[in-house]
Structures are given as structure tokens and as C-alpha cells.
Amino acid sequence: MPKSIRVAIFTDSRGRAQSIAEMLEEDDRLEVVTWNDFPPPQVDVILAVEIPAARLPEDGPPVVVLGAGADSIALNETIRAALPSNVSDAEIVAALVAAALNLTVLTTRQARRLLRMSALEHEQPAMVESLTRREMEVLHMMAAGSGNKQIAASLSMSAHTAKFHVAQIMAKLGATSRTEAVSIGIRRGLIPI
Numbered sequence: 001m002p003k004s005i006r007v008a009i010f011t012d013s014r015g016r017a018q019s020i021a022e023m024l025e026e027d028d029r030l031e032v033v034t035w036n037d038f039p040p041p042q043v044d045v046i047l048a049v050e051i052p053a054a055r056l057p058e059d060g061p062p063v064v065v066l067g068a069g070a071d072s073i074a075l076n077e078t079i080r081a082a083l084p085s086n087v088s089d090a091e092i093v094a095a096l097v098a099a100a101l102n103l104t105v106l107t108t109r110q111a112r113r114l115l116r117m118s119a120l121e122h123e124q125p126a127m128v129e130s131l132t133r134r135e136m137e138v139l140h141m142m143a144a145g146s147g148n149k150q151i152a153a154s155l156s157m158s159a160h161t162a163k164f165h166v167a168q169i170m171a172k173l174g175a176t177s178r179t180e181a182v183s184i185g186i187r188r189g190l191i192p193i
Contacts, residue, residue, distance in 0.1 A: 005100045006042065008061075009035040011049035020049060020092075027093050045100040047092070050085075062099040066092060071110065081105035116189075131172060136190065138165040143182045143191045 007030050011017045017035035024030045024047075033043055043061050050067040057063060062080040065073050070082035080099035083091065084107070095105045106114065131139065134155070141151045152162040166178065173188075175181035185191040 004044075005030050005097060006033045006044045007031065007096060008033060008043040008046045009049065010046060010051055011035070012051070013049075016049060020047065023089050024093065024096070029097060030093065045096050047096060062102065064092070064095045064099050064105070070107075071113075075104055075106075082110070083107065116187075131169060131190065135165055135169050135172070138162065139169050139181065139185050140191060142166065142169070142178055143185065 007024060009017045009020055009024075009032060011020070014035075021032040021035060024032050046057065046061055046063045048056055048063055048065050048067075051065070053065075053073050056065065056073075057078060059078055061078075063078050064081040064083065065079060066083050066087070067085055070084045073079060073082040075082060080103065081095040083095055083105075087107075098105050137155060138151055141154060146154070148159050148162040148166060151157075151165075152159045155162070157165075166181075170176070170178070170181045173181050173184045175184055182191065186193055
């Protein structure tokens with residue numbers, strides 16, 4: 001099977017570039033045509049290894065970034081994947097193939113963060129008023145399964161005051177039950193999981 005995906009590697013370490021090139025050449029779909037030539041010759045995808053975001057190309061073929069701090073790199077039309085240094089060789093190859101096919105690649109962590117942000121943006125109704133420090137304490141106890149009497153005893157307040165705080169939390173979060181209030185609190189990042 002002829003190799004069809006032409007890859008350029010950019011890295012500050014010639015030894016690392018050679019090592020990665022050898023690994024990539026083991027895949028029949030990939031052909032490493034150059035490393036550290038900028039601008040690269042005709043290639044289908046670029047693998048940028050431990051290159052600061054400011055030095056990444058802003059246009060041209062798709063780029064797969066590999067290195068520490070990958071989670072802080074914004075994906076765009078050019079940067080199609082940002083992978084941490086500890087990914088497997090197979091994951092690097094898969095990202096290069098996907099990027100060459102004009103796909104964007106997300107790690108599980110990046111996908112979860114994106115889904116969480118999307119859920120927060122589309123959540124209805126929006127929180128009108130923020131919770132007070134005391135309401136946050138009560139919400140955390142609600143998440144732990146504490147009833148009003150347990151909350152009151154733990155926070156040195158009357159059961160009536162605990163019940164009032166629970167009602168306030170539910171109203172501020174737009175929840176119709178304690179369970180829904182906890183669920184909204186988790187989705188909004190108010191309750192760590």
C-alpha cells in the first residue's frame with residue numbers, strides 16, 4: 001500500500017524528531033518528508049512537538065500539537081489536535097491521520113471540559129443570584145445526603161434556619177427538589193465531584 005499522508009515534524013530537538021520520524025514511518029499510511037523546515041514543503045499534516053503556541057503556524061496544513069501544556073492550546077482551523085506528552089504512539093498516528101482528513105481530535109479530558117462548558121452555557125434557567133457562603137455549605141451538605149436536622153446540627157443553626165437556607169438555594173438555582181438542586185450544583189461546578 002503506497003504511503004499517502006505526508007508529514008512534517010517541528011521540534012527543537014533533532015534527536016526527538018528522528019525518533020518520532022522512525023516511529024511514524026512504521027505506519028504504512030504515513031511518510032515523514034521533513035523535520036524543522038519552515039515553511040514546510042508540500043505536506044498533508046504537521047506534527048509540532050514541544051513548540052510554544054506563539055511559534056505554531058497560523059495557516060497552512062493542519063497541525064497536531066504534542067507536548068506539555070497541550071490543554072491550554074486553543075484548537076482552530078489550523079491546529080486540529082493538542083495532545084499531552086504521555087499519549088501512545090498509536091494515539092499520535094490516529095491524530096495525524098484524522099487531522100489530515102480535516103477532522104478535529106479531542107482527548108477525553110478536552111471533550112469532557114467542552115461538554116461541561118456547553119452544558120453551562122445552555123442551562124435554563126440562568127442563576128439570577130449567587131449563593132452565599134452559608135448557602136454553599138448547606139448545598140454541600142445536601143449533596144452529602146444530609147437532611148435539615150443534620151444540617152442544622154452540623155452548622156449550629158435551628159432546623160427552621162436550615163429549612164430556610166434549603167428553600168433559598170432551590171429558589172436561586174431554579175430547582176423544584178433537593179435532588180435537582182444538587183444536580184444543578186454539580187453541573188455548574190458548585191459541588192466538586
